[in-house]
Amino acid sequence: MPTSWKSPQPPLLFLACLLLGAALRFIHPLDLGLPQAIRLGLGGLLLLLVALHGGWGLLTFRRMGTTPEPNGVASALLTSGPFRWTRNPLYLGLATLLVCFGVLLDSAWVLGMALVLVLLLDRLVIVREEVRLRAQFGKVYEAYARRVRRWL
Structure with a gap:
């Protein structure tokens, strides 16, 4: 696929995965078998982590005056806040949120x-996104990408 094509919206990918997982759960339940207290405790902890980490990521975007929109034009390369440890804290948050729902719903x-x-x-x-960031920020992005992992 050409990189000039627009990326799908990450929240829609999240929603599609959640709905597909829920549909599969409805058709053929496959429980994790976790006791309710553990599901609620672990699910609540994951939800808190998603809110804190995702909120920190969004605040970093706002503070630096750039957009979290995957098809938008970045006005700054984010390397502070949660971007010190992962190049994609908001996407990591979406994946963690899906894990949270899996735990809370007791659904494999x-x-x-x-x-x-x-x-x-x-x-x-x-x-x-990486193609656009490399084109825009060049060697600065390359150094950042070598220093910070894509996910964790």
Whole structure:
């Protein structure tokens, strides 16, 4: 696919994976078998982590005056905040949120869709973003990409 094609919207990819996992759960339930107390505790912890990490990522975008829109033009290369540890904290948050739903719903299907989401984000969104960032920021982006992992 040409890199000039627009990337799908990550929240829509998340929603599609969640709905597909829920549909599979409805058709053929495949439970994780976790006790309710563990599901609620772990799910709540994951939700808190997603909110804190994702909020920090969005605040970093806002503070630097650039857009989180995957098809937008970046006005700054983000290397601070959560971007010190991962080049894609918001996408990591979406994948973690899907894990959270899998745990809360006690569904191996929904949990497994987190891997599908990571693959979709990696191949359909991140690769295109990286091409644009390399073209825009050149050697500065290359050095950043060597220093900070794409995911974790």
